[in-house]
Amino acid sequence: MTVDAVVVGQLARDLVLQVDEMPPAGAAADVRLRREMLGGKGANQAVGLAQLGVPVALVAVCGDDRVGDDLLAQAERDGVDVSSVVRRPGTMTGLIVEALDGDGHWRYLQHLPELLTAADVDRAAGRLRSARAVLVQLQQPEEATTAAARHGRDGGALVVLDGVPEKKVLALADVLRADDQEARLLTGVAADDREGLRAAARELLDAGPGLVALGLPDGNLFAWRDRRWGSGDLVLPLTDEKVADTTGAGDAFTAALTAALLRGDPAEAAARAAVKAAGVTVRHPGGRPDLGGAPLN
DSSP, X not given: OOOSEEEESOOEEEEEEEOSSOOOTTOOOOOSEEEEEEEXXXXXXXXXXXXXXXXXXXXXXXXXXXXXXXXXXXXXXXXXXXXXXXXXXXXXXXXXXXXXXXXXXXXXXXXXXXXXXXXXXXHTHHHHHHOSEEEEETTSXXXXXXXXXXXXXXXXXXXXXXXXXXXXXXXXXXXEEEOHHHHHHHHOOOTXXXXXXXXXXXXXXXXXXXXXXXXXXXXXXXXXXXTTTEEEEEEEEOOOOOOSOOTTHHHHHHHHHHHHHHHTOOHHHHHHHHHHHHXXXXXXXXXXXXXXXXXXX
């Protein structure tokens, strides 16, 4: 399968349990909604890209258990090429349990016994170097994310980083996306200091990327300076969708931003598509995107 985008990141089984309110220690609560699905940030981004019509492959790791079989089968049904997913013998596939209360507040319990190694990524070097875009989830080990970004850069791909990068990885990026907590870690600037964040965004552009998207408590700050997109900055508020669960909003955001840039959309239009995709995703419990019929333009 020929693909335009390759996502390097996490694959896991997501179990979402929704309750009216969290019980105290030693007590129980009835679950009023239970969802089990393909999840993990890497898989979510890959599914989002596939829903938006971008041929996509996933580089991830899972166990050689029945859960891994089921998740890979689901990813294939979703249109994701999983031929570069590593099956780790004798290992359990990752599990993320989300406990979600009636106010949309979540708590995660996660068991992620295996993460990507640089050797895993290097085995997919040909695929990474032939892609038009390489998306790198930075919650994987640094040696693996560095290898992925390097292969993407060497192949001339649009390298999209999601998270808080080290300087040497940032220098390989075309696009950087960080949520509001990650933006604070990355810049050291308080979330309500808009001018400070604008200055920090310009410094990030100097370090390598042509476009950065920094989360705010109530929106996103975009800044760009690149021959492909010109220069500018923009603050977009969050959409006014009723929020059921914020899980997965950032993954949908990153997928839609990448898809728009691959289409050749201007930076401002790509930014608006990203925010709309995040807004669509918060309407339902769980991180799985649902972007196939979403009007993002």
